[in-house]
Amino acid sequence: MRLSSLLSAILASLRSSTRGWRRVWCASGWVPLETFNNGGEFVPFLPSPARYVATKGMRFLADSLLSHSRLVNVVRPCWISKLEPFNGMWHLSENGKPRGEFDAIVIAHNGKCANRLLMTSGLPLIAKQMKRLDLSSIWALLAAFEDPLPFPGSTEVPFEGAFVRGVDSVSWMANNTKKLEISECGGPHCWTFLSTAAYGKQNKVPQENIPSATAAKVKAGMLDGVESALGLSKGSLPKPLYTRLQLWGAALPTNTPGVPCIFDPFGRAGICGDWLLGSNIEAAVLSGIALANHIADYFQSPGTDPGEFAVGLNNEFQPLEGHDIGQFPGLGSEEKMSEGQAYELAK
CATH class of the missing domain: 3.50.50.60 (FAD/NAD(P)-binding domain)
Known part of the structure; x- marks a missing residue:
């Protein structure tokens, strides 16, 4: 055949x-x-x-x-x-x-x-x-927000998932809570942000032992990238209730x-x-x-x-x-x- x-x-x-x-x-x-x-x-x-x-x-x-x-x-x-x-x-x-x-x-x-x-x-x-x-390397950031993410001209972002272009630190963002059946039950809005492969390569470290300084730098850089992608003014992205950062060392x-x-x-x-x-x-x-x-x-x-x-x-x-x-x-x-x-x- x-x-x-x-x-x-x-x-x-x-x-x-x-x-x-x-x-x-x-x-x-x-x-x-x-x-x-x-x-x-x-x-x-x-x-x-x-x-x-x-x-x-x-x-x-x-x-x-x-x-x-x-x-x-x-x-x-x-x-x-x-x-x-x-x-x-x-x-x-x-x-x-x-x-x-x-x-x-x-x-x-x-x-x-x-x-x-x-x-x-x-x-x-x-x-x-x-x-x-x-294989490439990708940073993955889970961030939970108390309220919907803001968006210029709207009370919340008008999408549930998006490929991001023109931002070094973010290539994908998705509201994972919206995917699940529990999304109508209230609670935090849990987003996943994935970096570009270039950003992953620039900030690559042993994924089993990520230095705290690198974690802080990458998290801040990715949240800044989200803010920029959404067209928000500097410092206006709400602070997450919870974050979890992981390097996807052998990604794509x-x-x-x-x-x-x-x-x-x-x-x-x-x-x-x-x-x-x-x-x-x-x-x-x-x-x-x-x-x-x-x-x-x-x-x-x-x-x-x-x-x-x-x-x-x-x-x-x-x-x-x-x-x-x-x-x-x-x-x-x-x-x-x-x-x-x-x-x-x-x-």
Whole structure:
């Protein structure tokens, strides 16, 4: 099956999934999305394509998906620290504690931890591709305000989420309280502000141990950026009731091999993730489904040359364009896959 046909089938499955999410009240359409320029100028996005938010939080959406599956057993909390091939099986362990034996393994995360895990796995081609991935750094600031954020000429900002342009310290802002079903119950207005990748790079520190001076500087800089983006006068942004700052050290991919998944048939190991096709949730879903189908085809084709099932092990990486916090339909910055990139996944 060629990539174009496979992706068509996967997209149909994805559309069916989003309809199912809406039926179980996990997700709803989200229209109030804007492009926001420095100084308070904003441009509403067109209503199409549909965008979704998890009305009970992303964790609830994930748990709902799991509850509808009879083939998946999730063990948590669990952090696999070692992969060992033995007698045709993969033996997984967590700090010396056995975590099971498996016919195949899938690496669905990236960054330093994934590279460390693969270092002694005996999967040089998989490890090589994973190490070629470059990731940006983004600062994330949660700020809770007692009242709605002010906006020139209005009692509150006329949007729930916006991409910010022209501000060094802020690239995205969203009222998370408005996404949830509890938004009508009163209480604080909890906003999330995400920095630009450039700001993250300029102020990068070890994310596990952020110096207090850096935290204070970044928080002040981001709140100043919010104030500037909204077109408010200096010092007029209300003081938050609560803030929480975190560096997203391994945030978004900046390059990609442009394949839906990576699979080593001789090691029976694969990689899936948004960075293989783009930089958003849709790309992650498509990648996961593609790898699952590919592994199923591999095990259902005894006698076939395993080499025919190798995918993405030697693909060159190309720069990945998009917004600082990912790719989103309607912004005109998505990486497009051409027919020339069609890849034969399986017979």
